[in-house]
Amino acid sequence: MEIIIGPLILVAQVALNLFWWALVISAILSWLVAFNVINTSNQFVNSVGSFLYSITEPALRPIRRFVPPLGGLDMSFIVLLLIILFVQNVLARLQYSIG
Template sequence: MSVNHEMENSMAGIIFALIQVIQMALTLFVYILIASAIFSWLYAFNVINSRNQFVNSIGSFLYNVTEPVLRPIRRVMPNLGGIDISPIILILLIYFLQMIIANPIAPALLSLVS
């Protein structure tokens, strides 16, 4: 085996590992989006105590993490009354991005490693 081929294999392995980390981060962000939506419902219906400092810190964390990504989607979306479907749109976009990463890119890298 040549040194050049071993370098290609190691670079492909590093890129594949990076893709896996990106996939995991996107999945984690989907879970955070779902938690943020559920938290906002619980907050809106007074199921949780909004004066509790721990609950308030969780709410501010979820808001600060998700709002910068959801705000541009909300600007583009038409007004649907009191219904906010921007988290659903973002989750669909994330899954679409994951499919683009998983299908054409990852198999090409695996073929380089083999």
């Protein structure tokens, strides 16, 4: 059983880490677009933005129902990052306890 759980925990940690970075890049991209640093009429920027939106929005949408924006700032991003940190910590402790 430990032979299966260890690699599964590692895969989950890597997936959460990749999703963490997708959230961070998505937030930075949205700020750059909001401040007109980059333009979404650029095909590359538009495709990267669409991809990041499609993978992050399903996780952010349920959080937005419970966490309203504060002064125009979307706090669901921070809440989701904290949830990911919590889950990564739980997985690390589980992996440590397994051996």
